[in-house]
Ligand code: SF4
């Protein structure tokens with residue numbers, strides 16, 4: 001019996017009812033304010049039917065077409081990261097009573113979230129963040145509880161944008177692990193593969209048939225096509241990792257620093273960046289304090305402020321830190337590469353800096 005199934009588009013509302021009935025809030029890509037971004041959906045109509053996107057260095061545009069597809073675009077503007085590692089959140093509070101005694105309260109804000117349509121690169125981004133927040137010397141309870149309460153429907157790619165480069169990193173635009181169900185959209189529905197017991201239960205609920213050989217072949221051809229659309233090339237990643245560290249004084253660091261605005265747009269849009277800062281926000285009476293955690297960036301001067309000194313004053317050192325961490329020292333720290341090739345840092349860079357071009361210049 002085939003391990004591929006076919007879910008017609010007409011069953012999307014049933015999937016959403018299943019999530020609702022099981023206490024999940026469902027987030028999926030939606031057409032919002034000129035972009036396609038994850039947001040809550042309650043009906044199939046909420047999906048971005050017919051929309052396609054164009055992404056190039058410093059460029060993002062979406063267009064409505066006559067296409068019958070809901071997932072005809074590539075990657076949404078942001079990844080799944082903000083659902084697991086929030087841009088800003090309170091992690092604990094402390095109150096002092098009249099006797100001076102302190103009462104601490106840990107704040108863990110968790111929802112059951114089903115994400116419908118996670119691209120393979122973003123799935124790999126989650127896997128990398130799992131290593132950072134869970135499988136490291138430290139286990140972040142907020143992140144871990146959100147992961148436990150997450151249902152992931154992956155969406156294999158049928159197209160790639162100009163900035164995509166997962167293939168150059170040795171990956172492929174097909175989900176290989178880390179999902180409950182993986183779908184590939186073909187004409188009137190999805191070819192589905194099961195990734196977990198949760199995914200199997202959903203398929204049983206939907207009462208769908210096995211996919212035909214022609215449907216499976218169509219789906220696999222679309223994924224191959226998406227891979228072939230990618231044109232960016234890099235040396236093998238191990239070579240990149242070694243050459244970057246051997247070229248820390250390459251003149252290209254000065255050149256890129258002369259263009260980089262240190263705006264942090266690349267780190268904000270990246271599915272794997274995890275730098276953050278923590279702050280204490282006391283009330284005026286000094287009887288209560290909230291301790292917050294919020295995203296930071298290696299492009300911010302404050303992020304390298306340690307013990308009275310900022311040690312990455314020059315943008316050259318900030319860019320070099322970002323790139324060498326992502327594409328080299330990340331492996332020493334987390335036993336994996338730090339980039340999944342989604343291309344967002346290139347799309348959202350206001351001065352069109354392309355990380356692949358920079359690596360190729362330095363690694364020549
Ligand atoms: S470094 Fe750029 S291409 Fe790589 S994962 Fe981050 S945003 Fe995507």
Ligand code: SF4
Nearest residue numbers: 260261263264266349
């Ligand atoms: S590389 Fe681009 S997006 Fe990143 S900090 Fe520099 S100017 Fe901003």
